Amino acid sequence: MKGNENLEKEHKNTYLLKRFLPYYRKYRWILVLDLFCAMLTTVCDLVLPLIVRYLTNMGMTDIEGLTVKIILSLGLFYLLLLAMDAAANYFTAYIGHLMGTKIETDMRRDLFCHLQKLSYSFYSNTKIGQLISRITTDLFDITEFAHHCPEEFFIAALKITVSFVILGNINIWLTLIIFIGFPLMLISTGYFRKKMREAFKRARVQTGEINAQVEDNLLGIRVVKSFANEEMEEEKFDIGNRLFLAIKKQSYRYMAGFQATTRVFDGFMLIMVVVCGSLFMINGAINAGDLMAYLLYVTTLLASIRRIVEFAEQFQKGMTGIERFIEVMDEPAEVYEAENAQELKQVVGDISFEKVSFQYSDGTDEVLSDIDLNVTHGQNIAIVGPSGSGKSTLCHLIPRFYDVTSGRICIDGQDIKDLTLHSLRSRIGIVQQDVYLFSGTIRENIAYGRPDAPLEQVELAARQAGAHDFIMKLPQQYDTYVGERGVKLSGGQKQRISIARVFLKNPPILILDEATSALDNESERIVQESLRELTKGRTTFTIAHRLTTIRNADIILVLTEEGIVEQGPHETLIRKEGVYYDLYQMYRDLDGVNGEF
Structure with a gap:
């Protein structure tokens, strides 16, 4: 995935329909019955011209034979057809x-299920607002498309075929003159159909951009207000909104051209029937009843064509929605399970990196190269180094948020690529700096990893995380609504809830990704106590900037662009006076006794 451009491809209608048709499989009998009923709705349109032709010819050639009984019988027959039609x-x-x-x-x-399978790199390069647009707005028109597309084209094909057969039996030459206009109309409207499709797709893309912009603004509304940038945000939104208007104007211009072209052919075909039919009638090739039938059939056909024209906008919107659906569905899941993947059971917690290298799929330079590392169960491994050295990436390889480019990672001697993703990730707990709480209650957020956990276990996890006391002071305690992204809680409170979530999960392997770097000193002290309790007996990887979080680590890894350049306990690395020592001295001067990384 190299950015949003990979989601903007052109596909032919035949390919899109081929991909869409399998969705009818579950409902094929409903579709068959729907098309059968659609066929019944055409009977009235096809029978009425024949009734009029019969009555007209009888009236002109045998008026005495046209009895009241015949007229009423035909009227009653048509009423029965109307009831069936209804x-x-x-x-x-x-x-x-x-x-x-x-x-x-x-x-x-x-x-939605496919989006759950896509890797971190996909989401790093794709706007969430665009994805929301694809999963909501883009699919809204599918209902109309899935229903009307086969129905409208089936009815049109049926009427054209039956009409051609009936009219051909009356006068084949007049029929050919009339029907030659249909392919000419399709050719002349082809340009507008293509342009409409392109314009509708641009409108969908711009809708996604507006969604992304609105989402970005509302999630960052506190920053907007703190900088008093409301007017700037309004101007940015206005630019996108006006671009959407311009695209819609263009699409409607093409649609108007499409409709105008078809109206020209409507009039052309009607006048052809009148002129040519009259000439044929003068020469005795057809009679008045036949000409009336022709006019009624052509009127019926043109009504069908107008319905197709009116459906053309819906058709192009539906095809655009299908196209944007397929674009996401065709995005490969970069991380996938092996065919015979095994469950990870009875985890001890020994982890090894064997010649591990990693490079992002967008072709950038290698982030990690030939990393060798052996971690014994229960050890606390701290990782420090400059920004961009790959600290977080190294840890994200363990739960397979990304896959290694070369080499392998093993847990208890098993290559993680041979394990099911669920069993692997269910045994790894992650506490991040940027805590994400779902819109819901505190209890629901703590129990996210174990939704069926009883309240007693949720409370125990909260006590272990040092969160129980502040939760009990809230209005609804564990049933308190946290707001979107936990907006009603402080940073320290959110972090303790995220730690409680991991306590309840009880994984044998932990990853602490700068879990306290965004907290104030008091909140950090409380969270650190919780983390010390959490890490007991677990294999732990700690990515840290603050020295207080790593001084007691069993092994400190110093990671740079050259890989792991130093490793060992804090005191050993200080005595070595190497890279770690220099970092320690620099940040001690900047941040006092504790120091920061």
Whole structure:
């Protein structure tokens, strides 16, 4: 994944339909019945011209034979057809739309499930607002498309075919003159159809950009207000909003051109029937009843074509939604399970890195190169080094948020690529600097890893994390709503809840990714006490800037662009007076006794 440009590809309609058709499989009998009912709705349109032709010819050639009984019988027959038409139309309108909604729901489910499988690198290069647009707005039109697309084209094909057969039997030459206009119309409107598709896709992309901008603004609203930048944000939004307007204006211009072209052909075909039909009637090739039938059939055909024209906008929107759906579904999951992946059970906690190298998929330089490391169960490994040296990346390779480019990582002698992702990640706990709390209650957030955990275990985990006391002071205690992203809690409180979440999970392997670097001194002291309790007996990787979090580590790794340049306990590295010693001296001068990394 090299950025959003990979999500913007052009696909042919035939390819898009081929990818979309499997979603009908579950509902194929509903589709068959829907098309059957759609066929019934065309009967009235096809029979009426024949009734009019019969009555007209009888009236002109045998007026005495046209009895009241015949007229009433034909009228009653047509009323029965209308009743059948109403019932069939009810079915197609209700069950057909329901089928479309179910297909839309299936596609949204598949898209969401696929998004769960995509790697960190995909989300690093893709705007969340764009993905929200794809999973919501882009699929809204699928219901109408899935229902009306087969129905409208089936009805149009049926009417054209049956009409051609009936009219051909009346007068083949007049029929050919009329029907030659259809391919000409398709060719002449092809340009507008293509341009409409392109414009609708640009509109969808811009909708995603607006979503992304709104999301970015609202999540950062406190920063916006603190810098008094409301006007600047409004101007930025106005630029995107006006661009959306310009794109929509362009799409409607193409749609207007499309509709104008089809109206020209409507008039052309009608006048052709009138002029040519009259000439044929003068020469005795057809009679008045036949000409009336021609006019009614052509009117019916043009009505069908107008419905197709009106559906063209919906069709192009649906195809655009399918295209943007497929673009995400075609994004490869860079991290995947082996075919015969094994469950990770009875974890001891020994971890080894064997000649591990890593490079991001966008082709940048290697972040890690030939890393060799052996960690014994229960050890606390601290990782320090300058920004960009790969500290977080090194730890993110253990739960396979990324896959190594070369080499391998083993847990208790098992290559992590041979393990199921669920069993691997369920045995690793991660506490990060940027705590994410879901919109919900404190209890739900602590129990996120074990939703079925009873309240007693949730409370125990909170006590172990030093969070119980402040939770009990809240209005609804463990049922207190934390707000979006935990906005109602302080940084220290959110961090203690995230630690309680890991306590409840009880994993044998821990990753602490700068877990206290964003906290004030008092909050850091409380959280550090919780972390010391959490790390007991667990294999722990600590990425830290503050010296207080790593001085007691069993092994300190000094990671630079050249790899692991030093390792050992704090006192040993200080006596060595190497890279770690220089960093220690520099940050001690900057931050006093404790020092920061």
